[in-house]
Amino acid sequence: MRIALFLSAWLVCLSAVAAPTEPATLDRSTWPEQLISPVLFDVASRAEILTFAHALLSSEALDERALSQRLGLKIINMDAVDTVRQRMWQRLLANYNFAQQSCDQDASFCYYVDGMDSLREQAGKFEIAPDSFYVDWAEPSAEFHRTYLDEQLRLAALFPQIGSEIELFSDRxxxxxxxxxxxxxxxxxxxxxxxxxxxxxxxxxxxxxxxxxxxxxxxxxxxxxxxxxxxxxxxxxxxxxxxxxxxxxxxxxxxxxxxxxxxxxxxxxxxxxxxxxxxxxxxxxxxxxxxxxxxxxxxxxxxxxxxxxxxxxxxxxxxxxxxxxxxxxxxxxxxxxxxxxxxxxxxxxxxxxxxxxxxxxxxxxxxxxxxxxxx
The missing domain is CATH 3.20.20.370 (Glycoside hydrolase/deacetylase)
Structure with missing residues (x-):
């Protein structure tokens, strides 16, 4: 009986899984500056944070059915997805606060962010102008973060039926x-x-x-x-x-x-x-x-x-x-x-x-x- 129950659960789990997409990567040569100082690391960090935040915010407009289709899954754990999204927002806010500490030395990608509401606001309107110094990086980065976000949301959608690094099971x-x-x-x-x-x-x-x-x-x-x-x-x-x-x-x-x-x-x-x-x-x-x-x-x-x-x-x-x-x-x-x-x-x-x-x-x-x- 235990074996039968295990096989049944495993088949249900497999039925929810579709083939994943290719993993995200980003050609760093599209970024026009070398990371030759902590300040320039922060500039690039702010840009990646805002781009990912924009992708994360956009994903929240999808209902469960639309998200399932986007992730290529038949069944998703929306509670886990929501939990992971909230944790991501908290991490993004903390990271942007760290990254903007050097804004007095280089103001690129420095926007008014004093809390979660303002971060979400800046993420929603974030875009790179056609004449920007960073324009060659903009679309490749946006595609990278959309794909990477889907990787993470897919792990969340399958958790805990399929364990992964996306969440912790215990304080061990x-x-x-x-x-x-x-x-x-x-x-x-x-x-x-x-x-x-x-x-x-x-x-x-x-x-x-x-x-x-x-x-x-x-x-x-x-x-x-x-x-x-x-x-x-x-x-x-x-x-x-x-x-x-x-x-x-x-x-x-x-x-x-x-x-x-x-x-x-x-x-x-x-x-x-x-x-x-x-x-x-x-x-x-x-x-x-x-x-x-x-x-x-x-x-x-x-x-x-x-x-x-x-x-x-x-x-x-x-x-x-x-x-x-x-x-x-x-x-x-x-x-x-x-x-x-x-x-x-x-x-x-x-x-x-x-x-x-x-x-x-x-x-x-x-x-x-x-x-x-x-x-």
Missing amino acids: EFNGGGMNDRLFMLTFDSGPTQLPGTTDWLTDYLRKQSVSATFFVLGNSVQARLDKQSVQALQALYKGQCLGVQGWEYRSHSHWTDWQDSIVRSSALVKKVLPDNYVPLFRPPYGHRRADSGAFFEAQGMQVALWNIDSQDLAGSLSAEQSAQRVLSLMLLWRHGVISFHDTQSKVRSALPWLMKATAQSGLGWQECSALAQP
Whole structure:
């Protein structure tokens, strides 16, 4: 009976899902200025915030049926959508307030905003004049934010039937939303790669940049490394970095009978061979985890580490540079948070250096990985 009920619920869930659109990306070369100072970071940030706010406001004019059609879904959770929209507005207001602190040095995209009403008013009338210095950026950015907004609303519309990073299930979970302005954390999923591989290149690159990151590893991939190299070699690989887990293998932990064992086994292995790097964090593959899992993670002394800036580097339609450009656009929009890459993707060899170079003079900071376990 339990199996039948599970299959029934799963089929209902699948019936609500249509194929998603291609992930959003924005050609940053359309923006006419390099982010060579904190002030210019703020200018670009204000522009992205207002463009996204305009898209968000416009979406509120759609009724449930029209929104379902736009998102390509048969069934949507409007309560979750409304909750996510309200949280987005609060974040946009806080971010715009941070971004307008430099308006006395550069007044571009500085408008009177002293609260939610005025932000919504400015968002509603926001547009770029045909003769503007920023006109080549305007339409590509508008399209990026419409597409990105649909990505987020789609996740909300399917929540909690399909778990994702869009919302938290318990106080054992976090997604970087509470981080300080201009502070970002790099994370990498589903490694380590086979020897030699991108993981080897990536950890070496990060050490040379004096940056630490959190690597969410798979137990079976760690074991595969240990079958071919010594514990000391694996410790040298991750020197200066932090290690959380994604379970024993890369699969959804929301409907997997052995999901608890998957987490316990992988955590035990990492703690045994890499005790100086281990942090008690679980990154759910695909963002899928059980809604009632809070008690388990509390008993394990673990937290669920989600993200709020997704590189979409798994998408075959995005090149390495497009993935990096997407991340930069979302950094300008959200102004802080946890960035998700996959070190199993060779794209990161190009995407990460591009991102580091593009932001080197913009006044942002890279959070030490050990702080990720202390939200």
